[in-house]
Amino acid sequence: QVQLQESGPGLVKPSETLSLTCSVSGYSIRSGSYWGWIRQSPGKGLEWIGSIYHNGNTYYNPSVQSRVTILVDPSNNQFSLWLNSVTAADTAVYYCARHKTSMILGYFDFWGQGSLVAVSS
């Protein structure tokens, strides 16, 4: 069974960098899927942030593209999210998820439990 688990600080100061790691078990990141980050701000819907392939190929949502970097570490079966210059608007539950196929256009079939990140001084 594929399992994903987010980890990282729950509190980030405004203007600083948010970083989260997603650890994958039960499936090798090298096996050919894209891996994504999605967030849900309080009281709002879901927003796709971006996704990465095991070779490092990335796609980002234009809404955050200037501030976001997603990296992959196949040797540790992990991928990470880095979001700089955060504001209160970045407060959200951040989910990592697996794309079902090796195509960026598709659906997410396995999700982590989510990591709440608050941006506050």
Added chain:
Amino acid sequence: DIQMTQAPSSLSVSVGDRVTMTCQASQAVFKNLNWYQKRPGMAPKLLVYETSNLEPGVPSRFSGSGSGTHFTLTISSLQPEDVATYYCQHYENLPLTFGGGTKVEIK
């Protein structure tokens, strides 16, 4: 970006009722449309992919239909465990976008 509009935003129904919710895309997405269930405090769960394909393990009371810009998720007989918010998501192009959700509650 393709905007996804879900209706209604919430509904309150009785156990055993038939529930229908819609998702409208701002431009044609053909059949490139998925549905997820999100219970409070839990990760989203894929229910339906490519408009009408049920993810393995999803109860058969769930069904999806539609094409182009108009899509529907139906629960044939609502069960207590179906209390959740339901989101549609298109994958016609990037960025992937989700609808605002339909919250289903028990009357």
